[in-house]
Amino acid sequence: MAREPRRFNLTASRYLQAFRQPKGIFAATVIVVLTTAAFLAPAVFPGGYDQQGRDALLPMSPEHLFGTDELGRDILVRSLFGLRTDLTLVYIAAPITMAVGTLLGLIGFVSKTTGTLIQRILDVIVGFPGLVLGICVVLVLGTGFPALLISIVVIGLPTFGRLARAALLSQQQREYVTAARTLGISRSTIVVRHLLPNAVDAIIVQGAVFIVHAVFLEASLSIVGLGIQPPQPSLGALLNTGMRYITQSPTYILGPIIILLLLAFAFSLLTDALNETVNRK
Amino acid sequence: SSARDLGSSATSTPVKGGSVTFAVALDAIPGSVFQTLETNYPWFNNVFESLLTVDPKDPDHPKPLLASSWKVSEDNLSIDITLRDDVTFHTGRKMTADDVKYSFEQAAKPTSGSQLSFVPKAFQAMTVVSPTELKISFTGPQPSLFDFFNQTPIIDEKTASGLADGTRVTGTGPFMFTDWKPGASFTLKKYERYWNAKAVNLDSIQYVVTTDATALLSALRSGRAQIAMGITATDAKSFDGNNQYQVTGSGGTFYTFGMNTSVAPFNNPKVRQAVAYALDRDRINSQVLAKTGYVSDLYWGAATPGLNGDDVTHYSYDPDKAKQLIQEAGAAGATVPITFHGNPVVKAMFEIVANNLTEIGLAPQANNVDQPTFQAQQIAADLGTAWLQNNGQGGLSPATLLNSLPVLRKTNPSKFVSPEYDKRRQSMFTATSESDKKAALQKMTDYVLDQVWAAPIIQAPSPVVASSALHGLQLSPRGPVVLTEAYLSK
């Protein structure tokens, strides 16, 4: 008969529960360390990321932990600055994508036709090969940070739009929604007050996934040369250039790869931890 | 021959027959026969031939090819050309003066895209005197005539429509173009009725499009390909000292730093000169081009007849002087958006250039676009404040370059216009005597160096790496790789 209810509380502290378990602690530590390192990079390396020298393509050594690139720049420094670029990008892009995507998913609950239309349009975006869409957007808007931001957001929108809609649809079946309706509460209020807070879990978890995806999207665009512009480094751009020197200096791409792996792994664990917290019985 | 011959020093005698695999980074574009395209260097002149060949070091004395002889009139206003009578197209049809006329007419059309179309456009008349004789007359002297003859292939009118989609690519050369799988591969097969068939050794050449630099390398290393083009200079360098391979270069690409002289800060010649001093060309040569490049402050090489050798190194790297010039011009701190396209070499070059400019107190910004965008902007004369440009027209004569190289044209992307420039251009075109030519060139050189609206950075050939078993390759600064006499030693 009656089951033990799920334990809920609306505040952010709910998500902080995720950081109580080892997974969450590890993920948080890595993310915090990487983020701090990235954003402190300008202070630690006042020379900036474009200190060129004549010692090109050096292998890993104590002076240059990750070696140097083709223009004699320290790859560790560039990786950190690159991480900074990437993190800035995704920390801006992710919330925007989550918010706009969710909003698009929500519209269907206020106006059915608009909602269906939006879902169809999201279907269109999903049908497009992500990278080709990204390339087109960047070409139209010109390269650089804003264009990259927009293409990441556009590519990410369907995920959140559909997710929000699915989460809301499942919530809509719940009796408390009917209860609110019998009280005479308007549809839009129900969406904002009842459906949304209960759909937020799924969106937050997906958000953690998306951050990593966004970083890799930047990297993919960089592979085609349309990512972050030189001399400003990004992890993707580093990999892109490093790939060309893979035979002469295999260690070139190792630095950025390690950072990317750490980042990806940490966010993956964070997703797991969040998921477990959110679904905890 | 004047062209660089590879492996010709080998003592082995030519081997008949055999097939060579040529790994290329870029696919063929047979539709663009009249354009000088780096893409087409690996195969083009094995299929198509022109009337004559010009040695850049001795531009006034071309060697005959399809034309057996020619005679320029005294007044420099016409030329009589005599053609070989044993030349056939790959269709088997005899090549005649009509074909030459047709080809030149095509080259004159705007759609041909020929960089030298200004030459045939200035033809007053082309008269077919006999199947082997053609007379061309012009309104004024034609300093670029031989360059045009050298660059323009003679094509078959009957099959010309097949060029566009590559289904019928008919030339007069030693090999026939077949089996094109766009983006993937094509094959050149020996043409048995080639007029100089006895010189031809190979049966066929397989071209494999391998866009990726590492893939090119591994194709060579694994022996799947005997020759490759499109390898980066730094990769090519890794073959140095390995006697199983021969490393060389073909063609010559100009890398230039273009500046818009109509806007600040580059409306001030001092700033332009400062930039020219600031560029660390040697470093670019060593880090970006693995020292395969040729550092020059001019578009014409040091070997150009009549050139004062010192001019080539007029602007040696001097950041202090550059900084001082910037200060004098009051341009310190000016932002300089630099447009360039995604070519990795250009990109790396940009990074050093940007670093150099920062050093002297300018604030460079990247504006990386893709190739078509760059070109569209170039055509619209809308490249912004500054840009990096590369043009593959190495080996043309200075007078030709003044018309064919966009940066030197009368209407150039730098929006540099001056009566003085016009005057000096004119004297380049009209000079006929050796001394006049020399004087005109010197004046032009001085002017170009002084005004530097587009600072040359470096000239570099495209690296060609071949197995040392491949002999008889002919390469030239003009670009094409000729395999007419090539053979594989056992």
Add this chain to the structure above:
Amino acid sequence: MGLALGCPTHQVAEGTGASAPSSGPLVLAERTESFVLQFLTRKIPSVLFVLVVSSIVAFILPRLAPGDPAVVLAGPDPSPATVEAIRQQLGLNLPLWQQYLDWMGGLLKGDLGQSYVLHRPVGELIAGRLESTLELAALAALIMIAVGLGLGMLGGSPRSRWARSIIDVFNTTFLAVPPFLTGLLLILLLGIVIPLLPVSGEMGFFEDPGISIQFLILPATALALPQAAVVARLLQTSMLQIRSEDFVDLATAKGVSPFRITHKHVLRNSFGNAVVVIGLRIGELLAGAIVVESIFARNGLGSLAVSSVQSRDYLVIQVLIMSAVFIAVVIQLLSEIVLAALDPRIRLGA
């Protein structure tokens, strides 16, 4: 992400009031067929909408970028007149709507159009590159299905904690690491550090299967592993969830062995989900192929797409995008149909 599963409809089988459907394999087959037809008919409007909007976006988007095929064809240092002449020649000066209608008209007649840049029929260009991508996708799909289902089943079976944590690590790692990074790691590891396999290039399967496979292994693995992790994770979750269903308890109470429970009860019920994910993932495989092809220097459709974007070969881009959208739509429909075929509860019409 997921499909809206049809609600299980409860039918009353007892009682004369309800007209119970007559059964028998033949009638059943007929019914399924008509359900599929009905389902497709119902889907047509939204599919059409998606296709038409995609075609418009695919048509407009590349044209918004600066530069056009004429610029590309005009060669390196063209004059504006040259470009204009070529534009005329290609018909690019026609009004956009006319170009669009021409293209659509051609498509409806089965004519994919001609490449502006290569002057070849687009169909031919695509066919020329198809083999490479198909080989890659096919092997990747095989690896994905094998590894995904294998690990998923392992993870969803009652195993030691040990086995499960290994699977967890695999999943967590590859869920996060995209094909692109996996590819780079494989190149470093198996191409450079221990040079076992070629890291770039390709060879047609029918030219030399042995060598072809050597070239395929690394990119296919790179492409497959991240997707395999998704499949494995889903199958595992779904199996664990099914395992807690009452009917598994009933099976245990019947005296069924754990092995048989896993196979006959748990797996069978999880399979529908797995099929849907595998379907969706195959779509992702094709999308992921773009970057992997670029890393491993394969001349497939991905590199054709990128190069045609870079040469503004509008028609090629348009057709490639439309094919991708079309495949996505077909996969979506197919997985819904397969799901309905697998799960007796799901009615496509519902």
Add this chain to the structure above:
Amino acid sequence: MTSDTRDSASVREDQPLLRVEGLQVSFPTSHGVVRAVNDISFEIGAGRILGVVGESGSGKSVTARSIMRMLRAPGQVDGGKIMLHGRDLLNETEATMRDVRGKRIAMVFQDPQAALNPMMRVGDQIAETLIVHGTRKHEARQRALELLHKVGIPDVERTIEQYPHEFSGGMRQRVVIAIALANEAELLIADEPTTALDVTIQAQILKLLVDLRKDLGVAIIMITHDMGVVAELCDEMIVMYGGRVVESGPVRTVFNNPQHPYTNALLRAVPRIDTPAGHALPAIPGSPPDPARLPGGCSFHPRCPVAVEKCRTDRPPLEVLAPSQRAACWVSASGGDVEALPMPVVRTRTTPEEPGKPILQVENVRTNVGKPRHPIWAVNGISLEVRAGETLGVVGESGCGKSTLSRTIVGINPVGEGRITVAGRDVTRMGKEDLRTVTSTIQYVFQDPYASLNPRRTIGQSLEEALSVAGVKGHAARTRSRELLERVGLNGDHLDRYPYAFSGGQRQRVGIARALAANPKMLICDEPVSALDVSIQAQIINLLEDLRDDLGLGYLFIAHDLSVVRHLSDRVAVMYLGRVVEMGTAEEVYGAPQHPYTAALLSSTPEPDVDARKRERIVLAGDMPSPANPPSGCPFRTRCPIGPLFNKDREICATTPPPLAVTSNGQIAACHFAGELAAAATV
């Protein structure tokens, strides 16, 4: 068909079939160790039926699963023995247990929807039981056919090929029972096998079990929380509370003379069909204990009306307190009277003779829950009205359209045809103003107290939201929320708690408070107590009655439990397949049911009364047809015990739908042969 096929060596005559001794089961969880079962002992002989009753969480299922050694993780047996024919199952290997399961002990689960593998044909699921115990394939199929037939499934050749979703709930439960019987197990453990089913279906299943026991001699452990089921079916019973047995003995003695106050309270807290309304129910205060935090001493003492000091400190042992009857109670052990429950208030209320204006009038309303082109009339022409201070009870089987009717009234489902008038206003079109009238007049109390409150909003937020619709905002809303909470018997300080912090009964009180926020004139209660434990159910019924009388509310009270409806209602409407088949005052309908369906419903309802067993029951065959595919003529004719199924000449039932009309004795029913079964149903 008894034990000749079994290992006769293991059968020892002096041993009962199954004896559980001192069983202890715990669940170590992150919130602490949950001792779900604490030292329980009982036994069951061959061919006997043992009833196990107790409220939710008392450890019934855990006990059952322990016998099968099928505890869910992290459950573990901490002590005790489970002796099957004298052999301790707890010492057997897993492989041996696999032989025991399904062959010697079989189990039937509560939820027939979930207990069958949806992807496997029912025939295969039955055959599998046989195959895993060594029967060959084709024999297994043959036997599956027999079994299906035996459990009363018609047309077995066809149905054996069907999938579970093509079966109704009752039929699925029959399949589960067929599976349990497949290997002729000696012992059948049925864990609430009828809780999820309608009374009519429950009657079918119970009858099946009784017949099986008679035919096969199988022993049954019948787990239930329904005293009626125990009274009707079982020989012996044990009563569980907080993981312990508090009383055990033969059913008759325990019912007639309960030795534990909890047993007594359980028996009394249930409303009965045969007792007229007027009394408040003697509810058990408080709620069942949390097994993770069992109170010390006798775990029932906090709720016990006769508890003495010793109950708080010492745990009473389970002792023989009457012949063959054991109980664990200090009071009755010392000869005290455990039947001393606080005597309920006798309500003075009588049905208002001249009731006020109708608050709600429903006229010939039809509701389509299908597509416009393929209508499914879940409500198919219903007329009724509710007046202030009056309760209209609506009963009917699951799926007959009760909820759809109420949802139509409040505007969640659009009205297909007919007219709805609320507070004198025609609201059929449910425009903005109409809805305002409806929400300010009628409020809704939901069935599931867990689902009807937003888990992420505090109780206060939920109440204030409801108040804001009624125009009460800010500080006033806060004050009023407190008042409301206190009005429904909750602590007014609990406004800031989230729903999870409340028990089911408390939540239902919150739900009621929320419904009251807008000062409605009428409440629609859609099965408000059916998800609650018996003791809690009584509390809520009492609360609803109080509110009705104090506030003069009108109720539309929906339930499938006839006793509850009888207890609360002034008038009753009986629904079948989207229609009202009988309507009248509670006395009339329950006293002399005119419609055979009403009669069957009444007859099927098990009474917590051991003497009722002799009664001849009307057990309906089959299930209610789907509203998507209603029968012609009288909708009930496909199951009617007096209809064309049994009287071939009554063709009229198949051709002419009977109108809802006045019958010969002045009541209202929709039957061509009204009144025929009136006598049979009443006791």
